[in-house]
Amino acid sequence: MADPIHQFVIQDIIPLNIGGIDLSFTNSALWMVVAAGLSTTVLTMAMSRASMVPGRLQVFAESTYSFIANMVRDNSGHDGMKYFPFVFTLFSVVLMGNMLGMIPYSFTYTSHLAVTAGLAVFIFLFVTALGFARHGLHFFEFFSPAGVPLALKFIVVPLEIVSYLTRPITLSMRLFANMMAGHLVLKVFAGFCVSLMSISIVASVIPMAFNVIMIAFEFMIAFLQAYVFTILTCIYLKDALEMH
Amino acid sequence: MTNDEDKLKTLQAQIDALKAKTEPAKGDGTTADSRAMSVGMRAGTELVGATVGAALIGYGLDRWLGTKPWLLIVMLLLGIGAGFLNIWKLTQNQDAPPSEKKIQDN
Numbered sequence: 001m002a003d004p005i006h007q008f009v010i011q012d013i014i015p016l017n018i019g020g021i022d023l024s025f026t027n028s029a030l031w032m033v034v035a036a037g038l039s040t041t042v043l044t045m046a047m048s049r050a051s052m053v054p055g056r057l058q059v060f061a062e063s064t065y066s067f068i069a070n071m072v073r074d075n076s077g078h079d080g081m082k083y084f085p086f087v088f089t090l091f092s093v094v095l096m097g098n099m100l101g102m103i104p105y106s107f108t109y110t111s112h113l114a115v116t117a118g119l120a121v122f123i124f125l126f127v128t129a130l131g132f133a134r135h136g137l138h139f140f141e142f143f144s145p146a147g148v149p150l151a152l153k154f155i156v157v158p159l160e161i162v163s164y165l166t167r168p169i170t171l172s173m174r175l176f177a178n179m180m181a182g183h184l185v186l187k188v189f190a191g192f193c194v195s196l197m198s199i200s201i202v203a204s205v206i207p208m209a210f211n212v213i214m215i216a217f218e219f220m221i222a223f224l225q226a227y228v229f230t231i232l233t234c235i236y237l238k239d240a241l242e243m244h
Numbered sequence: 245m246t247n248d249e250d251k252l253k254t255l256q257a258q259i260d261a262l263k264a265k266t267e268p269a270k271g272d273g274t275t276a277d278s279r280a281m282s283v284g285m286r287a288g289t290e291l292v293g294a295t296v297g298a299a300l301i302g303y304g305l306d307r308w309l310g311t312k313p314w315l316l317i318v319m320l321l322l323g324i325g326a327g328f329l330n331i332w333k334l335t336q337n338q339d340a341p342p343s344e345k346k347i348q349d350n
Contacts (some may be wrong), residue, residue, distance in 0.1 A: 170293030173293050174286070
């Protein structure tokens with residue numbers, strides 16, 4: 001039976017080793033390049049012949065823009081709009097990673113903890129630096145919410161600190177686990193389909209039907225996870241900018 | 245110029261007519277739906293993520309400081325607490341943002 005884990009194996013395309021560091025161009029890197037290239041080209045092409053009455057591509061580009069712009073405005077306030085390009089880039093990186101992963105034989109780079117953790121740690125450090133730059137040492141007050149009695153502070157403050165420190169872990173784990181689990185399920189059921197074929201073709205229709213539903217479901221998850229990832233970035237930005 | 249404006253006006257009228265035909269059936273459920281779904285998605289992982297994350301931090305500190313198993317236990321308990329705190333916060337922020345409130349009011 002086909003190995004369901006095999007789809008996650010990183011393969012070198014152009015082996016490269018500089019100063020003992022493995023810098024090979026891998027299948028993961030290839031799909032990152034495809035994602036960056038595709039999103040840039042599509043958006044540039046869509047807006048290059050912008051007209052008052054938009055075509056299909058322009059409507060797509062404009063509605064994506066306003067979707068993210070509204071998200072940033074609603075979740076991180078007017079101050080947050082300064083970081084709109086950052087959030088938009090993040091959304092396209094994650095969405096492209098998830099969606100391109102749905103193409104057969106492609107590679108889902110968001111199914112690797114190294115990638116999602118890299119993004120999440122970057123967001124975490126960026127937001128924390130932003131908080132300290134804005135509020136100086138007052139940013140520590142973030143961990144001690146107003147209106148909490150002194151006796152409860154001994155419990156709430158450590159909890160707030162732990163909750164803050166585990167943010168990059170929750171953020172990266174959610175995306176990675178969802179993408180990885182979804183693709184595993186698809187592969188496992190496809191495997192069932194093949195092995196049931198030796199018993200009877202009729203029986204193998206059942207896992208196939210399930211897989212068809214799962215693929216639709218996976219498309220939804222792909223979008224939803226990108227949405228959740230971006231909305232949380234907006235919320236973290238707001239916390240850093242406004243502190244509650 | 246006036247010709248263009250006329251064209252736009254008729255187009256707008258056409259769009260409005262089409263919208264009136266299709267909109268009532270569809271409603272504006274999509275953003276609200278994905279909002280609700282995302283909250284559901286978050287709730288599970290907030291709890292698990294905070295617990296596992298804190299336990300990992302505790303385990304790492306234990307190995308570094310050689311205080312096995314105390315920091316792991318303390319951090320695990322704090323992580324569980326932080327997970328519940330996260331969920332509590334998630335349920336507190338459920339008032340819809342201004343742009344969606346308007347849609348609901350209409």
